[in-house]
Amino acid sequence: MLGARFENNGARFRVWAPNADEALVAYDNHSDRTTAFALTRNGEYFDGFVPDVAVGTRYKYIFVESGREIPRIDPAARDTTHSGLGDRDNGGFVVNPAFHWPPFRTPRFENLIIYQLHVGTFAGMNDHFAPRIQNGVANISFLESKLGYIMELGFNAIQLLPIQEFHRDRSWGYNPSFYYSVESAYGSPDEVRHFVAKAHEHGLAVFFDVVYNHVSDNDNPFWNWDIYQGPDDHGAYLFPPYRTDWGWGAAFHKQPVRDFFVENAFMLFEEYQIDGLRFDATRAIEWNRGPDNNGWKFLQELTWRIKEKFPEKYLIAEHLEDHDTIVRDAGMNATWFAAAHHEFQRAAQGEDPINKLKALLGKDFGYGHNYPHQWNLVKYCLGSHDDCGDDKGGDTLNKPGDWERHRYFVEFYGGRDNWFARAKARLGWALNVAAMGTPMMFMGLECHHWGYWHDTSDRYGDHRFNWAIAGDWQGMEMRRLVAAANAIRWTNPCLRSETLNIVHEDYTNNVLAFKRYVPGGNNCVLTVVNIGDKNFGNHSYGGRTGGQFGQWTQILCTQDATFGGWDGVGNAFYEPWTQGDGMIYINVPPWSVIMLRLL
Secondary structure (H helix, E strand, C coil): CCEEEEECCEEEEEEECCCCCEEEEEECCCCCCCCCEECEEECCEEEEEEECCCCCCEEEEEEEECCEEEEECCCCCCCECCCCCCCCCCCEECCCCCCCCCCCCCCCHHHCCEEEECHHHCCCCCCCCHHHCECCECCHHHHHHHHHHHHHCCCCEEEECCCEEECCCCCCCCCEEEEEEECHHHCCHHHHHHHHHHHHHCCCEEEEEECCCCCCCCCCCCCCCCCCCCCCCCCCCEEEEEECCCCEEECCCCHHHHHHHHHHHHHHHHHHCCCEEEECCHHHHHCCCHHHCHHHHHHHHHHHHHHHHCCCCEEEECCCCCCCHHHHCCCCCEEEECHHHHHHHHHHHCCCHHHHHHHHHCCCCCCCCCCCCHHHEEECCCCCHHHHECCCCCCHHHCCCCCCCCCCHHHHHCCCCCHHHHHHHHHHHHHHHHCCCEEEEECCHHHCCCCCECCCEECCEECCCCHHHHCCHHHHHHHHHHHHHHHHHHHCHHHHCCCCEEEEEECCCCEEEEEEECCCCCCEEEEEEECCCCCEEEEEEEEECCCCCCEEEEEEECCCHHHCCCCCCCCCCCCCECCCCCEEEEEECCCEEEEEEEC
């Protein structure tokens, strides 16, 4: 493994430096070539054991080429002071990854319900951590007291936005500097390990988000790596012909570069005991073709090597637009399905609602895709961090009022004070839970957060997670709905099965129904969606059941009073039978999801 690995009486160092004549480790008072410890060349690598190096020792590498000494911070350091390359006091630290881990087993893939959050902004606004927040950034240890909140909502997995060391202290995290190091503003490696252990004790799996498609333009340790060839030198790690919209791509045609990222994934699994990884913008890796389509081959090698060592871990690609080749050929377990959000957003706006809903329910979507399993898709009808977050001061695309602006879902329909907006949000999450796919929710959606999310204040206010909103009456209505819907997915195996049949399509009234069942089993749920303004009372609406005869009982109505609707709107205390015409006659309120289980 690359980097500094602590052993009982010292540390073992290993670094890739193909262009250097010599490589040395400078630590503590060893600040130049004459006092540093010389490493031994091993092919393109240098390695060696340095005795009497304690945990917490700060170090740098010194590369020597033609007599020149070039100090560099280890890109595989397990911890750094911060990201700033221009700070003479910055460096890597020797870390002991030993930790007492509680017993925990990664959930089966079909059983995941994911809550996505940003570490730096999930605590510190209108909670008891506010006085301890520095520069608006929360320490990851502050989030431990929030784990019960996530668990009580019915989620069993947390997906963190990137926590690897990134440029500066405030960021979404997608500007990586040191891939092996924890973001210094979030805490130490041990604090991150403690958080993961606490999450596991709460029954929550933990996924990290990694950014292998580019490196940061700022605080980039790869620049001019191992020898200095001038201000325009990209260094051995980078591939100058390929640049993404966010930074330079890696030289995936080189095996040591591929090893760097694969070993980074190994390190995260081994030293932090996480349960999966989400790989950012994998299309940008695919397009990094190099001499021999190397980006795609890197993805194949990455997933093959991870699965060989960690077969139970969930590997998620952000492959947009999605295609089943990312699973079938590149080897990911799942991909984000952004169309679930965009299609639902348009359906809720009244744009061809039935066909839009049909497009997001299953695992083929009519797009010519054919995913092997329903858990190959991560769906987020109400939006991800990209959809809810605005890093342009509130004016994404510089088009105020544009439909494509990034906002929390309720903002598109009048805001959290608008009853219809809240009803559509409830409908969206219940649909997400009932459909095929792994459901995912971004923080704040469970309490109708206002406006948009961002990691700092702007001219429209502070957009961190607001714990006052989470506990007000509007927030509590949505939280009760989320918890109820998630519990229904847990107690009905058919909602995690590979079955989904659309059984009723009413284009006139904008009502759709689909059935999910356990083949050969005794669990069947019929979901009826009314994505329109019409109210059907007195058990007057007849919906087809797909040939499923028997008696039904309502297990969810998103318009019940406890969620923000009104009393008597659903089918409580009414257990209808399928009639001879193959129909079930029920109440269907406007902008609702009704879920009925076959008795």
